[in-house]
Amino acid sequence: MIAQQMAQAVTRSANVLRVLIADDHDLLRDTLQIFLEGEGTFETVCVASYSEAEALVKAGEQFDLVLLDYSMPGMNALEGFHKMRALEGSHRVAIISGTASRDVAEQVLEAGAAGFLPKTLSAKSLVNAVRFMAMGEQYAPLDFMRQEEATPSHPMAERLSPRELEVLEGLTQGKSNKEIARDLDIREPTVKLHVKTLYRKIGASNRTQAALLAKEAGLF
Amino acid sequence: MIAQQMAQAVTRSANVLRVLIADDHDLLRDTLQIFLEGEGTFETVCVASYSEAEALVKAGEQFDLVLLDYSMPGMNALEGFHKMRALEGSHRVAIISGTASRDVAEQVLEAGAAGFLPKTLSAKSLVNAVRFMAMGEQYAPLDFMRQEEATPSHPMAERLSPRELEVLEGLTQGKSNKEIARDLDIREPTVKLHVKTLYRKIGASNRTQAALLAKEAGLF
DNA sequence: CACGCCCCTACCCGGACGGATAGGGGACCG
DNA sequence: CGGTCCCCTATCCGTCCGGGTAGGGGCGTG
Numbered sequence: 363m364i365a366q367q368m369a370q371a372v373t374r375s376a377n378v379l380r381v382l383i384a385d386d387h388d389l390l391r392d393t394l395q396i397f398l399e400g401e402g403t404f405e406t407v408c409v410a411s412y413s414e415a416e417a418l419v420k421a422g423e424q425f426d427l428v429l430l431d432y433s434m435p436g437m438n439a440l441e442g443f444h445k446m447r448a449l450e451g452s453h454r455v456a457i458i459s460g461t462a463s464r465d466v467a468e469q470v471l472e473a474g475a476a477g478f479l480p481k482t483l484s485a486k487s488l489v490n491a492v493r494f495m496a497m498g499e500q501y502a503p504l505d506f507m508r509q510e511e512a513t514p515s516h517p518m519a520e521r522l523s524p525r526e527l528e529v530l531e532g533l534t535q536g537k538s539n540k541e542i543a544r545d546l547d548i549r550e551p552t553v554k555l556h557v558k559t560l561y562r563k564i565g566a567s568n569r570t571q572a573a574l575l576a577k578e579a580g581l582f
Numbered sequence: 583m584i585a586q587q588m589a590q591a592v593t594r595s596a597n598v599l600r601v602l603i604a605d606d607h608d609l610l611r612d613t614l615q616i617f618l619e620g621e622g623t624f625e626t627v628c629v630a631s632y633s634e635a636e637a638l639v640k641a642g643e644q645f646d647l648v649l650l651d652y653s654m655p656g657m658n659a660l661e662g663f664h665k666m667r668a669l670e671g672s673h674r675v676a677i678i679s680g681t682a683s684r685d686v687a688e689q690v691l692e693a694g695a696a697g698f699l700p701k702t703l704s705a706k707s708l709v710n711a712v713r714f715m716a717m718g719e720q721y722a723p724l725d726f727m728r729q730e731e732a733t734p735s736h737p738m739a740e741r742l743s744p745r746e747l748e749v750l751e752g753l754t755q756g757k758s759n760k761e762i763a764r765d766l767d768i769r770e771p772t773v774k775l776h777v778k779t780l781y782r783k784i785g786a787s788n789r790t791q792a793a794l795l796a797k798e799a800g801l802f
Numbered sequence: 803c804a805c806g807c808c809c810c811t812a813c814c815c816g817g818a819c820g821g822a823t824a825g826g827g828g829a830c831c832g
Numbered sequence: 833c834g835g836t837c838c839c840c841t842a843t844c845c846g847t848c849c850g851g852g853t854a855g856g857g858g859c860g861t862g
Contacts, residue, residue, distance in 0.1 A: 758849090778851065
């Protein structure tokens with residue numbers, strides 16, 4: 363079984379891989395085409411809109427990989443992606459985008475896309491990724507996927523005074539007011555004051571909500 | 583600049599890539615070696631322990647990629663990984679494992695590993711991934727990385743009765759006993775009872791701790 | 803059947819919590 | 833200098849929580 367898979371990998375890499383590139387960005391499209399073909403193992407077809415790409419596939423053209431720009435004429439965000447996936451032959455489809463968020467990337471990968479390529483990739487990585495996907499693998503830049511959903515600079519933490527933050531940390535550890543007071547070496551009434559005011563600032567109505575909100579915001 | 587990177591990509595792929603495989607699993611090691619070398623662009627060196635791998639690198643051997651098994655003699659989980667990374671020349675290092683969790687994968691990728699390979703990969707994907715990493719990219723299987731931290735069989739949830747779980751869910755939403763009682767259509771004293779007993783079961787001493795423990799365990 | 807387990811209800815009490823109010827002291831700034 | 837902000841302390845009050853105890857009903861198992 364393993365040997366069979368290996369043989370398949372070897373033979374596929376020896377064949378010519380056909381890639382359809384649909385992107386209205388001339389530079390990216392042409393550069394990708396030139397250097398993929400320069401590798402000798404790629405045959406590329408380029409179009410500048412979703413409708414052209416769809417027409418080619420409907421005409422029965424076979425591709426090992428279809429690259430769709432997230433924002434190009436006719437694409438309409440992910441609508442084009444899903445339409446393309448639904449077409450006869452269900453080609454391997456990848457999304458390339460200069461703006462889309464990690465969230466969009468997760469969506470398309472979940473839906474079974476061949477990959478997601480942000481335009482922030484280096485040209486070298488781009489070529490490698492295309493080769494990788496054309497070989498049948500699923501690709502997305504790991505650092506891009508791993509980044510926390512943009513932890514919106516903790517607008518919460520900014521509104522709290524230093525002392526309130528310390529108290530909030532105590533809350534996220536399930537401590538009582540008395541324990542927090544001891545740990546910070548202040549009186550308990552003071553802790554209760556800080557607790558009360560930070561409730562207002564972050565929109566909590568009890569300590570459990572405060573602790574959960576803090577955790578959710580990535581604090582502590 | 584782009585052209586420069588492209589040129590680099592092309593020339594690299596034309597060169598022979600040297601890979602060091604350190605794994606005490608004979609089958610995997612040999613299969614990988616045979617089929618990588620079968621591609622013609624790879625030169626592989628195989629050892630069966632961390633110490634042998636370290637010796638080779640210290641002797642000045644150059645590799646485009648070092649594959650380390652997570653569990654092999656001398657490896658000691660990630661200790662070997664960090665030691666290898668600290669060595670002169672700082673080679674590109676990837677971890678291969680049959681057991682490690684997504685958490686471990688995140689750790690090594692964060693630390694700058696070339697990749698993470700679970701042994702559940704197909705042979706074909708394994709070869710593709712090795713080639714990809716040897717080209718300078720970072721790899722990990724996306725489906726593996728995307729899966730929720732496997733809700734580790736929730737030893738906690740198993741010990742709670744269905745009703746206690748419902749109450750716990752209320753706690754994780756910062757609700758008061760009264761609110762929970764209303765939502766579940768039971769009297770408040772009953773809620774207090776469930777709350778009390780579930781504290782004992784999960785080791786919490788107040789509702790905030792209970793909520794945090796539940797969240798930490800991946801519940802709700 | 804008796805037993806254990808889960809679910810429900812109820813009462814008690816001391817302490818903790820949530821909210822309001824009223825200060826004092828230090829730092830910074832117009 | 834007054835104003836503002838933060839940090840600290842304090843008191844009062846009503847409510848909520850945590851913990852204990854004491855039941856009753858249902859369900860399945862030994």
